[in-house]
Amino acid sequence: MPFHLHFGEQDLLRCRFAVSPLWETQAAVRTLARPERHGYHLPWLRRIRGAADGIDLRPLWALMPESGHNPDFFCPPPQGPASTFEEEIALVRGTPVTTARDDIAAALADAPGGPDSPVGRALLKDPARTVQRLADLLEQAWHALVEPDWPRLRALLEADVAYHSRRLAEGGFERLVGELSPRLAWQDATLTIVGMRGDHVRVLGGQGLVLMPSVFSWPDVVSGYEPPWQPAVIYPARGIGGLWTRVADRTPDAVARLLGRVRADVLCALDEPAGTTGLAQRLLLAPSTVSAHLAVLRDAGLLTSRRYGHQVLYERTPLGMALAGSDPDNA
Structure with a gap:
């Protein structure tokens, strides 16, 4: 049976992302x-x-x-x-x-x-x-x-939040819902979650909704939370495919020869936006080393940076995506 979460005007204003x-x-x-x-x-x-x-x-x-x-x-x-x-x-x-x-x-x-x-x-x-x-x-x-593994997990989850926050600003809540999971649908101010066991209907009543990406719940969508808890939807985080793999195994040799192996690994690790600590943990490098390479890549126009919460997130520019071998239109 599907779950139905009914929104009012104030609920749309009180939707937020969180990492737990x-x-x-x-x-x-x-x-x-x-x-x-x-x-x-x-x-x-x-x-x-x-x-x-x-x-x-x-x-x-x-x-x-x-x-x-x-x-x-x-x-x-x-x-x-x-x-x-x-x-x-x-x-x-x-x-x-x-x-x-x-x-x-x-x-x-x-x-x-x-x-x-x-x-x-x-x-x-x-x-x-x-x-x-x-x-x-x-x-x-x-x-x-x-x-x-929390630095690595947190980096992926925060990158997901940064990405979907941007998509929310670009396309609004209805478009965002369709991108979080195919099991989510939005119609007539109601968020429907298909494939849930049981039957659940809740009027949000001005509480809004917490949206949480999850690694270990992937690929499921989870919801519920009876009063007094604030309603929440847990959705599968982006980028899980490369979470546990060694970045060096995915760095093209040509890019390594051009930039140097370590700097190329840093560039190729940024399939999703990430911070210095998370990258250092994934690459098994000192944060100071990763920070130095990030600065060079940013100065070369291959990365951009922006602050999210307590850290600075780096992501590839279209030029950086092309060099790393990814498609800018699908990033």
């Missing part, structure tokens, strides 16, 4: 239990397998049924465009007991075994303790599974 490390953490946990997602993240899976085996993720998986309700308090929509994991997990730990109990019960009702299973009874017996236990597990998962 907590969302990516719980989505990474979910990915471990979803073999159909493994193909997108094989290098990551091979690297974190030992760390994942050291965490008992079963209480989290028990509340992640493949169809039906998943707890909203796991990952409430971030309050700002770039909240830290510490800020987000603090909100989880502060979840009211009644809210947690209802959320847990709703998830267990859709899970195998239901609330009367041994794990279900254990989770419902003391909701306050359960919230802290789940927050502890999410924190362990963050440090072991996501934090080591």
Whole structure:
């Protein structure tokens, strides 16, 4: 059944983008239990397998049924465009007991075994303790599974936000919706999400909508969030195809001979806009080295730069795209 989110005039004015490390953490946990997602993240899976085996993720998986309700308090929509994991997990730990109990019960009702299973009874017996236990597990998962790669992930997510913010300014909300995912449609002030399990209708009522790109939810679109949470739509981030690959493997030899190997790798790594820290992490270089090469490439007219949030994002100019071997019309 499709989900329907009904907009009023004020809702369109209050749509915003956000990046959530907590969302990516719980989505990474979910990915471990979803073999159909493994193909997108094989290098990551091979690297974190030992760390994942050291965490008992079963209480989290028990509340992640493949169809039906998943707890909203796991990952409430971030309050700002770039909240830290510490800020987000603090909100989880502060979840009211009644809210947690209802959320847990709703998830267990859709899970195998239901609330009367041994794990279900254990989770419902003391909701306050359960919230802290789940927050502890999410924190362990963050440090072991996501934090080591967060500069790379954040760079891709922020590049997606920068790209779609520009597209929103150029074409408006209706055009943006069609570009986020083919499963999203806009008609008569209603955003429809096709292919969701269950039936969900919500009038936004002036709260607006949070739009969040996601790596580990790719290629799915996720939505929901019952009151008091702000409505949100999580959509597949752009550029995931090159996320885990070595940039050097994609740098043309001719470009390397012209610019030098390292500088050419920096240019060719910018399939999506990125900042110095994210590029350095991907290229296994010192940030100062990457910064120096970015400055040269920008001065040569191959890159442009603009500030987004806490960092400066670099992207290729049409000349830089042509040199790197990409099509400017499809960038």
